[in-house]
Amino acid sequence: MKKDSFYVTTPIYYVNDKPHIGHAYTTMLADMLARSHRLLGHDTWFLTGTDEHGQKVQEAADKRGVPPQEHVDTMVKRFEELWERLEITHDDFIRTTETRHTKIVQEILQDLYDRGEIYQAEYDGLYDVRSETFITEKDLPEGFSAENLPDHVKVIQETNYFFKMSKYQEWLISYIEENPEFIQPDFRRNETLGFLRKDLSDLCISRPKSRLSWGIELPFDDEYVTYVWFDALVNYISAVGYRSDDEMFARRWPAQVQLIGKDILTTHTVYWPTMLKAMGVAMPQTIFAHGWWLSGKDKMSKSTGNVVNPLEYAERFGVDALRYFLVAEMSLGQDASFTEEVFIKRYNSDLANDLGNLTSRVLKMVHTHCDSKVPVASALPAEGTPEADLWNHVQTAVSEMSRQVENMRPDLGVAAVMTAIREANKYIGVRAPWKQAKDENLQPLYETLYVSMEALRVCAALLYPVMPAKMMALRTQIGAGVDEPNVDDLKVFGKLVEGASLEEGEGLFPRHQKPKAAPQPKPSKKAANVVTVEEIAIEDFFKAQLKTAKVLEAVAVEGADKLLTLQLDVGGEQRQIIAGIAKHYTPEQVIGKMIIIVTNLKPAVIRGVESRGMLLAASKGKKLTLVTVDAEDFPSGAKVG
RNA sequence: GGCGGUGUAGCUCAGUGGCAGAGCAGAGGAAUCAUAAUCCUUUUGUCGGGGGUUCAACUCCCUCCACCGCCA
Numbered sequence: 001m002k003k004d005s006f007y008v009t010t011p012i013y014y015v016n017d018k019p020h021i022g023h024a025y026t027t028m029l030a031d032m033l034a035r036s037h038r039l040l041g042h043d044t045w046f047l048t049g050t051d052e053h054g055q056k057v058q059e060a061a062d063k064r065g066v067p068p069q070e071h072v073d074t075m076v077k078r079f080e081e082l083w084e085r086l087e088i089t090h091d092d093f094i095r096t097t098e099t100r101h102t103k104i105v106q107e108i109l110q111d112l113y114d115r116g117e118i119y120q121a122e123y124d125g126l127y128d129v130r131s132e133t134f135i136t137e138k139d140l141p142e143g144f145s146a147e148n149l150p151d152h153v154k155v156i157q158e159t160n161y162f163f164k165m166s167k168y169q170e171w172l173i174s175y176i177e178e179n180p181e182f183i184q185p186d187f188r189r190n191e192t193l194g195f196l197r198k199d200l201s202d203l204c205i206s207r208p209k210s211r212l213s214w215g216i217e218l219p220f221d222d223e224y225v226t227y228v229w230f231d232a233l234v235n236y237i238s239a240v241g242y243r244s245d246d247e248m249f250a251r252r253w254p255a256q257v258q259l260i261g262k263d264i265l266t267t268h269t270v271y272w273p274t275m276l277k278a279m280g281v282a283m284p285q286t287i288f289a290h291g292w293w294l295s296g297k298d299k300m301s302k303s304t305g306n307v308v309n310p311l312e313y314a315e316r317f318g319v320d321a322l323r324y325f326l327v328a329e330m331s332l333g334q335d336a337s338f339t340e341e342v343f344i345k346r347y348n349s350d351l352a353n354d355l356g357n358l359t360s361r362v363l364k365m366v367h368t369h370c371d372s373k374v375p376v377a378s379a380l381p382a383e384g385t386p387e388a389d390l391w392n393h394v395q396t397a398v399s400e401m402s403r404q405v406e407n408m409r410p411d412l413g414v415a416a417v418m419t420a421i422r423e424a425n426k427y428i429g430v431r432a433p434w435k436q437a438k439d440e441n442l443q444p445l446y447e448t449l450y451v452s453m454e455a456l457r458v459c460a461a462l463l464y465p466v467m468p469a470k471m472m473a474l475r476t477q478i479g480a481g482v483d484e485p486n487v488d489d490l491k492v493f494g495k496l497v498e499g500a501s502l503e504e505g506e507g508l509f510p511r512h513q514k515p516k517a518a519p520q521p522k523p524s525k526k527a528a529n530v531v532t533v534e535e536i537a538i539e540d541f542f543k544a545q546l547k548t549a550k551v552l553e554a555v556a557v558e559g560a561d562k563l564l565t566l567q568l569d570v571g572g573e574q575r576q577i578i579a580g581i582a583k584h585y586t587p588e589q590v591i592g593k594m595i596i597i598v599t600n601l602k603p604a605v606i607r608g609v610e611s612r613g614m615l616l617a618a619s620k621g622k623k624l625t626l627v628t629v630d631a632e633d634f635p636s637g638a639k640v641g
Numbered sequence: 642g643g644c645g646g647u648g649u650a651g652c653u654c655a656g657u658g659g660c661a662g663a664g665c666a667g668a669g670g671a672a673u674c675a676u677a678a679u680c681c682u683u684u685u686g687u688c689g690g691g692g693g694u695u696c697a698a699c700u701c702c703c704u705c706c707a708c709c710g711c712c713a
Contacts (some may be wrong), residue, residue, distance in 0.1 A: 190711085
């Protein structure tokens with residue numbers, strides 16, 4: 001193991017996606033890890049980038065009427081700009097359309113082909129256009145069959161190229177079992193082993209150009225391009241000199257940490273290791289799958305509109321506060337909840353009350369009583385004094401932070417620093433410098449303030465990887481200089497130069513008020529939801545035609561555990577709708593109810609059954625109740641609004 | 642349906658075969674340097690239910706319930 005070298009990667013993001021909190025989180029986390037290792041003096045390399053090939057890019061480019069390359073050149077800027085805004089310090093940004101990447105992908109393919117690791121075979125079966133993957137009948141959505149395919153699945157018969165992934169199955173199982181740190185957290189490791197219990201098939205790594213032309217051409221057959229995942233995964237090594245710069249490759253690879261979201265586990269823990277094995281390249285030390293940010297308790301999704309926009313928080317509270325929240329709030333690996341209420345609570349208690357206020361009270365006294373200069377103090381007092389106790393707490397934070405970064409629990413590292421900061425607040429209470437300031441002998445006051453500033457200095461260095469700009473501002477305010485902190489900063493007492501002049505600075509973390517009832521009266525306090533709800537005009541509302549409807553019949557949709565098919569009477573007209581309420585209502589419970597439906601919704605086929613309309617229901621978390629009509633014997637077909 | 646996980650204070654979560662914990666929230670008090678911030682004290686627990694092993698179980702075993710993940 002190369003001890004002092006640290007190479008961290010994020011997935012390369014699909015260039016067509018709109019950057020969201022998930023992208024921001026992974027990248028920010030990698031940045032925090034990279035900055036932490038730089039702080040510890042390790043030879044650090046941080047790679048991120050974009051995945052730019054594939055069907056969706058081609059389609060989007062066609063739609064805009066521009067060549068795919070021009071399209072991705074435009075799209076990639078959104079990621080580059082976001083990383084700049086979020087203070088991301090990647091050392092390299094790789095794009096899969098760059099020659100340095102495509103050339104290596106082709107070399108790898110040729111090599112594997114020459115060595116018989118890739119072979120040609122007939123494929124006869126189903127292909128999912130949307131995910132660009134081959135599927136079996138079992139993979140079809142419920143309600144569909146080989147005779148009744150969804151639009152995005154086609155029957156194809158064609159020749160393709162396959163990578164002999166299956167022959168590495170036994171090896172991979174042993175490798176994962178023998179290297180517990182290879183896949184983390186351990187429950188993801190178990191999942192991968194579970195996946196590997198059934199037979200692994202070979203991986204189709206080609207797509208005929210007739211269907212998809214926007215990709216890397218196979219070097220041994222110009223009728224085909226490379227399957228996107230085979231192309232994309234290679235970025236982790238093509239960017240650090242594989243087959244192009246042996247010295248750099250030896251220095252960087254294997255990566256210490258490859259961060260991924262839990263949604264791309266299999267590609268990274270099955271495809272990627274077997275590819276590396278076939279190439280004869282070493283495995284990365286750790287593939288770490290983190291969880292997702294939830295909006296309250298619900299999954300964020302575009303359709304419900306409860307997506308947190310990282311930039312909005314960066315604007316309102318500052319980039320560093322956002323970075324702090326993301327690191328401090330998520331137990332790495334688990335899912336975590338992102339709400340405005342929790343964000344403000346955490347911001348106020350940790351950043352404003354503890355750290356910000358500590359800085360403010362110390363510096364105010366320094367400016368008032370020490371002529372805006374770093375006070376003159378003696379060496380650190382002996383063990384047993386409050387000063388030594390405080391310094392010990394700070395040193396505990398130092399060791400905890402590096403230990404927890406190593407353990408992939410940066411949230412616990414940050415928590416250790418907050419403990420030290422609370423100790424500093426207690427220390428000030430013990431020494432009561434406002435009383436010391438009234439004594440004739442001001443030396444004790446100077447000692448108190450100096451020790452407090454030293455504690456702040458180290459804590460600022462520890463939190464620098466999380467909040468670079470704010471912690472630099474803090475360091476400047478206490479006279480720690482304008483250079484980035486380094487290892488010396490962490491362990492040595494007395495780095496602040498006595499007598500150095502200090503400038504008064506802005507408050508670091510102004511307190512935020514809890515979200516109050518907005519000036520515009522809102523219908524309800526949806527404190528648990530960070531969605532900003534767009535206001536609509538009355539005519540928008542009336543675009544949806546709502547009517548009462550009586551439930552005549554209800555039956556469960558076969559093969560779907562959430563759906564009921566309802567036959568409704570809407571003012572004499574009979575209508576069929578599919579409703580996702582089977583987990584909350586039995587068919588018997590809904591028959592006879594007078595519900596409210598949207599009648600002019602575009603008809604949809606759900607699980608092979610037509611649905612003409614949508615019913616209204618109130619839901620919160622896992623609870624759900626139908627919206628019904630208050631009056632008994634109210635006629636169906638009545639307009640609602 | 643198969644495999645795995647989780648269940649601890651109002652909330653988020655630590656934790657260990659030997660006296661149930663932290664942060665936030667709540668209550669009371671001190672202090673007045675500071676961003677209405679800080680500090681001290683403090684309430685609440687069938688440790689998901691039931692059974693078993695043990696001198697001793699929140700911890701180990703069995704079982705049931707609830708929720709979650711992966712696979713099907």
